[in-house]
Amino acid sequence: MNDRTEIYKGEELLNCVKRSLPGCTFEEKLPDYVPPVILHTGALKWLSVAVELLAEIGSSAECHRLHVHYADDRDRSDCRLVISMETSVSANRRPLAVDHTWADRMGQAEHELIAHSVALKYFFEQDALYCNFEFPVFGRNATKLRHRNSILLVEDDNFVRNSTREILEGEGYRVLTAERAESGLDQFSRASKEVGLVITDLTMPGPDGFTLAKAIRLQDKRVPILFISGFGAVVPEDPAMQTYFLAKPYSARLLMAAIGRCFRGYHELNLLHAFEQEPHVPTVWL
Missing domain, CATH: 3.30.565.10 (Histidine kinase-like ATPase, C-terminal domain)
Structure with missing residues (x-):
């Protein structure tokens, strides 16, 4: 064989x-x-x-x-x-x-x-x-990713936060929620090994979503971060930096599509790191 x-x-x-x-x-x-x-x-x-x-x-x-x-x-x-x-x-x-x-x-x-x-x-x-x-599944981090099945949702609007949480929980995710960047960072610090994705509003009272993202990056350089905003702002997506964007209002379909982009980028980034450790494995993109 x-x-x-x-x-x-x-x-x-x-x-x-x-x-x-x-x-x-x-x-x-x-x-x-x-x-x-x-x-x-x-x-x-x-x-x-x-x-x-x-x-x-x-x-x-x-x-x-x-x-x-x-x-x-x-x-x-x-x-x-x-x-x-x-x-x-x-x-x-x-x-x-x-x-x-x-x-x-x-x-x-x-x-x-x-x-x-x-x-x-x-x-x-x-x-x-x-x-x-x-x-x-290929990749040394594949199992770890599946065990990190929690999503941190930081959103100050009660309706958006609750409706988004319901969608995510309906898809089988465990959801951690916070209303402000400070409490969101505290949640991430306590559960960083469980969080596989951060969804944060851009504009909130106090520190904004960008400030939160910078603080999270000091603890985890690879966790995907999905920015959401309803004020007409558009953030260019950067898979290399694991940052993504979704405009409000959004449907369940658009939300799950955005999450799919986040996880796709995460896997592809980890594939690159895996190749550095296992360069003998050829790739066939069919």
């Missing part, structure tokens, strides 16, 4: 699944950002083979549901990206599941995926087929 490793964009894994199911429609539930994964050479080929075999059991006319999430096992040191697929199984195709030829082919695909560091789990329940593909 060729044990050469490559880095693939997370989006390419989703595209690989979709290309293996031509003519199908999809319902998707994706996180803000799908990070790169590190795989052995040839993993995408066997991913396609496995999906095609699973599609033989399902009905090509049905809508396939794709759900992407993270798996953090406290007993393991790695963080895994999980692509879950659900599809309906028509009555006339169910016997394929016990067909020896199909089972042998699936067994080979499963064996090859495991050899390429990808776990495959699938099972039947009533009239549906469920399967999970688990991929190791």
Whole structure:
């Protein structure tokens, strides 16, 4: 087996699944950002083979549901990206599941995926087929990022602060809130190892958002900072400095898109640092 490793964009894994199911429609539930994964050479080929075999059991006319999430096992040191697929199984195709030829082919695909560091789990329940593909996330800081799943929100307007907090909590984040820059800095100092993103208003009574950002940078040079403002101000985004901007008023969709940019920039910045420590790992941006 060729044990050469490559880095693939997370989006390419989703595209690989979709290309293996031509003519199908999809319902998707994706996180803000799908990070790169590190795989052995040839993993995408066997991913396609496995999906095609699973599609033989399902009905090509049905809508396939794709759900992407993270798996953090406290007993393991790695963080895994999980692509879950659900599809309906028509009555006339169910016997394929016990067909020896199909089972042998699936067994080979499963064996090859495991050899390429990808776990495959699938099972039947009533009239549906469920399967999970688990991929190791690239980067030494990947697990640490997922554990830093709190967002610090600093906003003096009660309505904006409460509505934004509700949106973020609805997306599964733990939210720390503050009305002023001083209390926001105090919150960050006490929970810096948990905070993966800072969202701060630009204009507040007392020190403004820029002052808060400078103080936070003295403690953490990489945590993404998202500035929000409703006074017509526009702050140029600078991924290298991990600073981003969102104008008020904003919808839940625009807020989550901005957060996606923040996490994307964070991952890409950490990839650069990871390459400095692991320069032998080639990159494949497909």
